[in-house]
Amino acid sequence: MSPIATGISPTSAGTANLNGGEQVVDLAVAGQNDGPARADVPVLDLFSLAGKAVIITGGARGLGLCIGTALLEAKCSHVYCCDVLAEPNADEWTRAKQTAKKFGGEISYTQLDITNVDMVNEVFERIYEESTYEVSGVLAAAGIQQMIASIDYPAADFRRVMDVNVAGTFFTIQAAARQMKKRKINNASIVIVASMSGSIANKAAEWGQYGIRVNTLSPGYIRTAMTDMLLAERPDLEEEWLRGSMLNRLSTPDEFRGPVLYLLSNASSFTTGADLLVDGGHTAY
Numbered sequence: 001m002s003p004i005a006t007g008i009s010p011t012s013a014g015t016a017n018l019n020g021g022e023q024v025v026d027l028a029v030a031g032q033n034d035g036p037a038r039a040d041v042p043v044l045d046l047f048s049l050a051g052k053a054v055i056i057t058g059g060a061r062g063l064g065l066c067i068g069t070a071l072l073e074a075k076c077s078h079v080y081c082c083d084v085l086a087e088p089n090a091d092e093w094t095r096a097k098q099t100a101k102k103f104g105g106e107i108s109y110t111q112l113d114i115t116n117v118d119m120v121n122e123v124f125e126r127i128y129e130e131s132t133y134e135v136s137g138v139l140a141a142a143g144i145q146q147m148i149a150s151i152d153y154p155a156a157d158f159r160r161v162m163d164v165n166v167a168g169t170f171f172t173i174q175a176a177a178r179q180m181k182k183r184k185i186n187n188a189s190i191v192i193v194a195s196m197s198g199s200i201a202n203k204a205a206e207w208g209q210y211g212i213r214v215n216t217l218s219p220g221y222i223r224t225a226m227t228d229m230l231l232a233e234r235p236d237l238e239e240e241w242l243r244g245s246m247l248n249r250l251s252t253p254d255e256f257r258g259p260v261l262y263l264l265s266n267a268s269s270f271t272t273g274a275d276l277l278v279d280g281g282h283t284a285y
Ligand SMILES: NC(=O)c1ccc[n+]([C@@H]2O[C@H](COP(=O)([O-])OP(=O)(O)OC[C@H]3O[C@@H](n4cnc5c(N)ncnc54)[C@H](O)[C@@H]3O)[C@@H](O)[C@H]2O)c1
Pocket: 057, 058, 059, 060, 061, 062, 063, 064, 082, 083, 084, 085, 112, 113, 114, 115, 141, 142, 143, 144, 145, 164, 168, 193, 194, 195, 196, 218, 219, 220, 221, 222, 223, 224, 225, 226, 227
């Protein structure tokens, strides 16, 4: 039972009696939690990923690689990018490599199809085994989209979207949680890129007991290859999208660096089960 229950009467520091007489200990108050002494850490250092490694799916380009580059700036020691593409986007990768060099981190690339559950588990096992640094973070940013009227949606296409965006994302976070649990990773954090168009339920309640936080990021419209393709097909959409934005503009991938760094770092040590909506006010209209 959680210490945060009705009818708690505090006794001594860090302990409380529940209504039924059961005594619980708030480990944080009692100073016995396994985490670092966070209160002593200067606030900006909470955002540092020094000595940590992060895996990013969908890391070949766009949002995933942009955030990977930002994590290097936050001193992340190794960013492992995984993506179904044979190679990452050349320009974005060059920029990421330069950032790694500048900030003393590493970035590497592995081809991985997240719909292949065996491959996901093998790649994650290898990364966790090989990494010199604790792989404390996983960002699931791989995804696909199609613009087809629901009424005409071919079953095979719908299945493909579900396979990548739902099953593939689940296999990713499952493989991550297995490694984090097995290796007792400290302050582990999983971030799922969802969307303002429909946030997915997460496993925060189930995995909190292993010290794994699980949160989703729900972005609004971002200018990436994904939306460029859509707008090339339907230029009229841009005006419609702009009308839905309180800021009267679409976003760019760099605008998600801060929100994801927050979720992956110790700055969000008590944030779990949350959906961080970063959509320029779109859904609040
Ligand atoms: N662009 C937007 O407006 C927007 C809005 C909300 C959410 N998102 C989400 O953000 C994430 C990143 O999107 P983006 O805009 O950078 O698009 P993007 O197409 O540039 O990036 C998605 C990446 O996922 C990879 N991918 C696709 N299928 C995969 C698979 N089976 N296994 C591994 N990798 C696979 C792609 O190769 C690509 O590199 C996606 O999950 C997308 O749904 C995007």
